[in-house]
Amino acid sequence: MSGSPISAAFGLAQFIPSIARWLAGEKAEEVAQNVLNIAKRITGIEDSPDIIRLLLEQPELVVEFQRAILNLEAEMELAVMQDKQDARLRDMALIKAGRNNTRADIMVISAAGGLISCLVTLAYYSEFLPGEAVGIISTVAGIFGSCLKDAYAFEFGSSRESKMKDTTMAALFERDF
Structure with missing residues (x-):
């Protein structure tokens, strides 16, 4: 090949x-x-x-x-869903044991802090920064925002469209071609 x-x-x-x-x-x-x-x-x-x-x-x-x-x-979709389910079960086991998932808390707080830092930098300093720096900071802000979106999706479940995709993928997997 x-x-x-x-x-x-x-x-x-x-x-x-x-x-x-x-x-x-x-x-x-x-x-x-x-x-x-x-x-x-x-x-x-x-x-x-x-x-x-x-x-x-x-x-x-x-x-x-x-x-x-x-x-x-x-x-592959089923493997991703299984991985998320395993992580959710781990979190539930930690909660039942009376423990916190400190690592996850630090990750979410760090992502939120990073996003806020980028937005504050853009709001107050963008006129003093070259266009390339503004673009890079905007990209980094988008990455932090995506991290927060993923954390919320993990914590609170998927959106309706994602659930429909999950159902469709499960049906496809069960169906023989």
Whole structure:
């Protein structure tokens, strides 16, 4: 297989764009390799440009590839949900034992403090800072905001849309293609 697994998997994302969202983070290489293994199995070809060429020529193989990737995505979504559930169970066990999750409290307070610091800096000093610094501080503020959003989603559950996605993914996983 020519090139890195991640770049080859990005090439395959033209057939199912949702692949791209899984190709970042600590498991990107593993996911990319899984995508490539699926493509190899379906096409019987080892080289990524040849795989893409064959998929472009044979739509029936694209459908089979898409189904296999949907199954892989369902498995990954279920693993993420299971991981969150395990963490929630850990928190509940700590509470039942009369202990606090100090680490989580520090993380949330730090994210809130970081967000407030960025916003105060932007509010009072943005006119004195170069545009690049304002852009970087705004990006960092967005990261802190995202951390807080994730903490709230973990603590209070998912939104309605996310619950619908969870239900859909569970149904997809249970259904045989």
